[in-house]
Amino acid sequence: MKTNLDCIPCFLRQAVMTAKDLNLNEDQAQALIRRTLELSLQMDWSVPPPLMGRDVHRLIREMTGDKDPYLAKKITATERALSLLPEMESAVAGSSDPFLTAVKLSIAGNVIDLGVATGASTDIKKAMQDALTATVNQQAVDSLRRAIQDAGDILFLTDNTGEIVFDLPLLEHIGSDKVTVAVRGSPTINDATMEDARRSGLTDRFRVITNGTDIPGTWLDECSDEFVREFEAADLVLSKGQGNFETLNDNERRLFFLFLVKCATVSRMTGEPVGSFMVLENPS
Amino acid sequence: MKTNLDCIPCFLRQAVMTAKDLNLNEDQAQALIRRTLELSLQMDWSVPPPLMGRDVHRLIREMTGDKDPYLAKKITATERALSLLPEMESAVAGSSDPFLTAVKLSIAGNVIDLGVATGASTDIKKAMQDALTATVNQQAVDSLRRAIQDAGDILFLTDNTGEIVFDLPLLEHIGSDKVTVAVRGSPTINDATMEDARRSGLTDRFRVITNGTDIPGTWLDECSDEFVREFEAADLVLSKGQGNFETLNDNERRLFFLFLVKCATVSRMTGEPVGSFMVLENPS
Secondary structure (H helix, E strand, O other): OOOOOOOHHHHHHHHHHHHHHHOOHHHHHHHHHHHHHHHHHHHHOOOHHHHHHOOOOOHHHHOOOOOOHHHHHHHHHHHHHHHHHHHHHHHHHHOHHHHHHHHHHHHHHHHOOOOOOOOOOOOHHHHHHHHHHOOOOOOHHHHHHHHHHOOOEEEOOOOEOOOOHHHHHHHHOOOOOEEEEEEEEOOOOOOOOHHHHHHHOOOHEEEEEEOOOOOOOOOHHHHHHHHHHHHHHHHHHEEEEEEHHHHHOOOOOOEEEEEEEEOOHHHHHHHHOOOOEEEEEEEO | OOOOOOOOHHHHHHHHHHHHOOOOOOHHHHHHHHHHHHHHOOOOOOOOOHHHHHHHHHHHHHHHOOHHHHHHHHHHHHHHHHHHHHHHHHHHOOOOOOHHHHHHHHHHHHHHHOOOOOOOOOOHHHHHHHHHHHHHHHHHHHHHHHHHOOOEEEEEOEOOOHHHHHHHHHHHHHHOOOOEEEEEOOOOOEOOOOHHHHHHHHHHEEEEEEEOOOOOOHHHHHHOOOHHHHHHHHHHEEEOHHHHHHHHOOOOOOOEEEEEOOOOHHHHHHOOOOOEEEEEEEEE
């Protein structure tokens, strides 16, 4: 998707929120907002919003001299999510439709997003409980179920740290012989990197690759050649989160997006209210 | 108050919303957002936010070649509010505390604001009904009641068109012999001008003056000399709306602010949640 005019105030809002989240001092916060205004003016508005997100968070890493400013928050989110994993696993095992429950948990984990700042709670335990009562388009879930059964190999594009623990029941359902998990190439916001995947136990059970970028999305123009080859060769791609949706929704290969609707622009695009659990097949 | 970092995304959000409200075409909307980004970079962040509001809405008037782009909306708001006036007057007359009811109606009218875009309904009839059940700080209302009784002459700073009709019961309570009503010097957003005051019947019953500016607030540095003299000479000043609060809250003369809290920044300043009915004495 292109950057929408509504995205511009949102870039600024995210920058202000990030300044607070990372306890930047007043001078740093002002400089961050000024640079975000400049970047908003300079950017090509025909590219998807996560490219701006990348620029803003690069700036924050430069300003703070911290290569991974969200590391402490990511470690906490991972620990909390891992502490809930046994409960998630037994919810899936005890469910009348374990696949559906695993899909809903995976989508619910998408609430652990320190980028968009919807003001929604990122209470991880609540996310798990919400998942069990959420509704998802049953037709899309059935289509996803069949596509996973039919695929020989699947590329699973992750989104945030903590969220990747919520993906584990679904990844286990697919099976480590069939799925490759992709993470970001380097830290950006709280998106999952190889190190976060390791900390979450994913690397022990699955083949994990990186996409080679620090964009909070999957923008193929900048991904590594190896990643693009895997993306193109996979029988099926599953894509988690709104950032991946924003950067891949115009892609013409078959893939499924699993995400929470987080803003009015994507709500208009999908026709579903903010907060909706989405399973969306592409091309639709 | 100074412009807060949180105000910057809000400027952009208001510009985007205004583009939609006024049905600007895509090129105009993009140009407006770009210019708002530039203005946000150029502006002195130590001045109150309404000065930026002024710049953005000047730009819109230039771009559209329309001296009063909100005129149709202002006329509609005036007509709707006037159609409710008999009901407001009988609510005041039938109240156990007519002054308090008039104060609450005046504050409730502050919802008719096309600038801040809180997403709150500007349903004028609902505003009137809400007023009758709203709670206001009783101590502040009693202090206001005494201050009005004690004052020989009062300057009443209005805010929006339509809202000025909601001010009528309070203005009638004060009495035309005692009160002078001030409006903006020329159109800005839907703020009330002399023409709007005339259309609302205010000029028939009260002495009405202008502040000489197109700022959606009362920034004395730019108001006309006549207005500043009236402001300084009045025994008491009553100030309606958040824009007047933002531009006058550091002023040291005695005045009362009557407004709805419309954003998180002013909520933090006042310690009251967004949507609160405020009667605030200055200096507090």
